[in-house]
Amino acid sequence: MTIPGRNSEGPAAQSAGRSRLVLTAVATAAFVVAMDNTVLNVALPTLQSELGLSVSELEWVATSYILSFSTLLLVGGRLTDLHGRRPMFLLGLAVFVGSSAVAGSATSGDILIAARLVQGGGAALIMPATLAVLATDVDNRGRQLGAGVWTAAVALALALGPVTGGIVAQHWHWRWIFYLNVPVGLAALVVGLRALPTQPAPRATRPSLRSRGGRPKLDLSKLDLSKLDLPGLLTSGVALFAITYALLQGPEHGYTSFLSLTMLALAVAATVLFVLVERVVPDPMVEMSLFRHPVFSGGTVAQVLWGLGINGVFFFTSLFLQDVLGFSPTRAGMAFIPVAVLLVLTVPVAAKLSATAGAHWTVAGGLAVVAVGLVLVSRAGVGSDFLDLLPGLACIGAGSALTTPLTERMLAVTAGGRSGMASAVVSAAREVSGVFGIALTGAILLTRQESALAAGALPADAFVSGYALALQVAAGLVALGAAVSLVSLHPSAIARHLRRLPAPAETTCLRDYAGVDPSPDAELPGVAHRFL
Known part of the structure; x- marks a missing residue:
């Protein structure tokens, strides 16, 4: 019997509510995991002094998280496909939260380094699971929104990491950099327990879920590693x-x-x-056939080129603000807030542009705007102030937001049983390219700086000279990424790929579409939306 005045939307409203909770859990987890890449850098001198660390130990504190994170990402993706998105997401969060608490209470460098290594292992389980959830557990509309929110959360974390670390180290204590992960991670874990679906991942052999009090509980003793x-x-x-x-x-x-x-x-x-x-x-662990699809292979290349350009600007602009312009750590971190604000404001615009102009134009345009922003930032000099950097940083924030359809398109072309695998490749490309971007930018900067110093330039002028050249090279790499995404995401390239697909059931309408009308204005039938 239907009672008047009760929620008439019924299952639809409940599904929408669950989707919002799923996106909340995924975005929160991705944010806190990504922030730990950069949040500690500003606090390293304070940490070194208090724990009495050598330079070598300090380097391991700074890099151990990234090392274990990037090394284990593909393993995390495969485990997600074998044992399910929900168990790996929850297990990863539990490991991440526990190791964060240990890191915050560490009394020696050895304990802190070990905790950071375990933290990275937890992160390597979390990140592929978050993207696999978006690829499998939400509908097309939710995937588009979720991919945008996920990408924005990761980019926001990278931008806000320095300011968060600076504020905490200057006004609280470095230990709170780790302790703050605990409530945030627990909140994501609780939401994930409530919202993430319990059905097994496709082709998965999952561990059993033992019930306690009506709620499923992961039984780690039943983990099957035979297919690993x-x-x-x-x-x-x-x-x-x-x-x-x-x-x-x-x-x-x-x-x-x-x-x-x-x-x-x-x-x-x-x-x-x-x-x-x-x-x-x-x-x-990774099926090479994934890279036969132009969206996935071209998208991976574009992700790498974006990472090469964008991570260097975050790291070395922070040094430029403090060492050349004399900003405090907190003020230097605050300078990246416009990047974060423009990211949030532009993500909804990216979704609309992708629906009207096409993902190829939207993503390529976003990368082109980022390249312009890098060039503008490179023009800053010794006598510059924050307002001189603002236009370039604004372009970097807005342009990065416009690239969010790229993640959604890459997830859409992977079948459910390979969602964890594909997600791990996306995450690994982003993580390793970030490290490589900082290394490449630093190598160019130091080479030009040493050359300028040898020619008699002042230290500040020499740094600025190397900084400008490094950002200009980064801009060229990001511009190349724009060209790659324009070609690989173009409907004609996808149509050529679809013509080569076999003809059974699911791909028949795709081949029909590809043969009839590969233009960007064509209305896509049925499952073709997943590919375009």
């Missing part, structure tokens, strides 16, 4: 660790030192072995 690609795990882990380690240690040892060249060679060899292994194992 151990050769792929080993080779991918070695490759990601070696390249990340070489890039992080390059500034200290030199990129042409024996250690750096050895690690780079090891990364190349392990990558080649990984590709060969993944072609022959029955259950690969």
Whole structure:
């Protein structure tokens, strides 16, 4: 019997409410995980003084999180496909929250470094699971919104990391940088427990969920690792660790030192072995067929090029503001707030532009705006102030928001059983390119700086000279990403790919679409929306 005045929307309203909770959990988890990449940098001198750390120990504190995070991302993606999005998301958050509490209470460098390594492992479970949830557990409209929110949350975290770390270190205590992860992570965990669906991931062999008080509980004793690609795990882990380690240690040892060249060679060899292994194992960690789709392969390249350009500006602009313009750590962090504000304001615009002009024009336009912003920031000099940087930073924030449809398109072309795998590739590309971007920007900056100093320039002028050149190179890389996304996301390129698909059930309408009308103005039938 229907009671007048009660909620007439029924299941639809409940579904919309659940989707909002899912997006809240996913965005919150992605935000706190991404922020830990940059939040500690400003507080390192204080931390070193209090714990009595050597320079080597301090470097490990700063880099251990990124090392374990990037090394284990592909493993986290595969575990997500095997055991389900919900269990891996919740397990990752539990590990991340627990290790954050340990890091905050650390009394020695060894304990802090160990906690940071475990933190990175938890993050490597969380990030692929968040994207896999967006790819599988929400509808097309929710995926578009969720991908935009997720990308904005990650970019916001990178932008707000320095200001958060500066404020906490200057006005509270460095330990609160880690303690603040605990309530935020627990909130995401509680929301995830309530909102994330409990059905198994496609093709998954999930651990059992034992009931207690009517609520499912993960039984870790039932984890089945028999389908885990151990050769792929080993080779991918070695490759990601070696390249990340070489890039992080390059500034200290030199990129042409024996250690750096050895690690780079090891990364190349392990990558080649990984590709060969993944072609022959029955259950690969990463199916190479993913890269046959122009959206996924081109999107991955565009993600890498964006990361190369954008991460360097966050890191070295902070140094420029403090060392050249004399900003305090807190004020230097506050300078990135316009980037965060423009990101939030522009994400809804990106969704509308993508629906009207097409994702290819929207993403390419966004990357072009970021490139313009990098050039504008590079024009700042010794006598500049914050207002001189504002137009460029605004372009970087707004342009980055316009690239959010890229993540949604990449997720849309992966089948449900490969969502964790694809999500891990997206996350790994973003993480490693960020580290590489800082290393590349730093190498260019230092080379030009040393040349200017040798020619008799003042230290501040020499730094600015290297800083400007590095950002201009970064702008060129981001502009290249704009060209790649314009081509790879264009409907004609996707239509050519769809013509090569086999004809059974799900792909029949896609092949019909591709053969009839590959223009961007064509109305897409049925499942074709997932690909375009």
